[in-house]
Amino acid sequence: MIELDRVGKAYPTRQGVTHAVGEVSLAIGAGEFVSIVGPSGCGKSTLLNMIAGFLPPTAGEIRVDGQLVNGQVPPKLGYIFQKDTLLPWFSVRKNVALGLKFQGVAPDRIASRVAELLELGHLADFADAYPHQLSGGMRRRVALLMSLAVEPRILLLDEPFGALDTHTKTHLHRELIEIWRKLGQTIVMVTHDLDEAITLSDRVVVLSGPPSRVLLDERIAIPHPRDVFTLRETPQFTAHVQSLWSVLGQQFRAAA
Structure with a gap:
């Protein structure tokens, strides 16, 4: 590879x-x-x-x-940097969906894909939280899910x-x-x-x-x-x- x-x-x-x-x-x-x-x-x-x-x-x-x-x-290809790149004005759900929106994925597919990933990352209960409301570990999980969303x-x-x-x-x-x-x-x-x-x-x-x-x-x-x-x-x-x-x-x- x-x-x-x-x-x-x-x-x-x-x-x-x-x-x-x-x-x-x-x-x-x-x-x-x-x-x-x-x-x-x-x-x-x-x-x-x-x-x-x-x-x-x-x-x-x-x-x-x-x-x-x-x-x-x-x-x-997905890349996770030393410092997370979450947008502070976006909720967890919107941050995870960001790459899919740039790719022009249909809204219903974005919603289902984001829901799958939030379950996978044990973050479903924090979908509407904002980055400043999360712990450092949770922010790293969101950054990982942002990369996984585009299926690298x-x-x-x-x-x-x-x-x-x-x-x-x-x-x-x-x-x-x-x-x-x-x-x-x-x-x-x-x-x-x-x-x-x-x-x-x-x-x-x-x-x-x-x-x-x-x-x-x-x-x-x-x-x-x-x-x-x-x-x-x-x-x-x-x-x-x-x-x-x-x-x-x-x-x-x-x-x-």
Whole structure:
């Protein structure tokens, strides 16, 4: 579904050229959940933005569903940013419907689709509430439903739960796994949280410090369904933390 072939990104500066992304090759299959981790400044979000077509690579090629990404957003792609993009003057219902209205979907179809999504996100009782009336976790759920409303085949997540407390984050992990298992999107997530990456993902990719390259691409051998509340107590989880941290920790030490 997503192929990165020796992708790099460099920026001109007064001191010369800064290579944010060195050379990254990666293949992500349809329906996979892949998380990308690495030290600050290694180009994780830059990679995500290049996959989305927001930024052009300065080296290599990116293909989505076999088509070259060349400065245009691939079709059927959803993106959830670090900060939610809810419109404060719209209710939850209207925010979730926004993308469908832009697509020209018939009003009756919009109403039924939004109702389905609000049930899926456990927000039906808050359909007429406004963003300022919601908790941080509920706002993140609305942002997720806004992306799901347009039925993306690919979902890109840029540290979607970074600002939330552990309790709220864990509940959202459970809901995201539930939604992904039902809808089957290909998901690529950037995160600083190694536990989060292991909990949610089929694979975790570790990037080096800049100019970044792939140091480790580890398949998470924990079967579904996963109980996010007890997963950290299992020996499989501990083994993955140790394996991934042995590589990631070296990058943090090098950056320090």
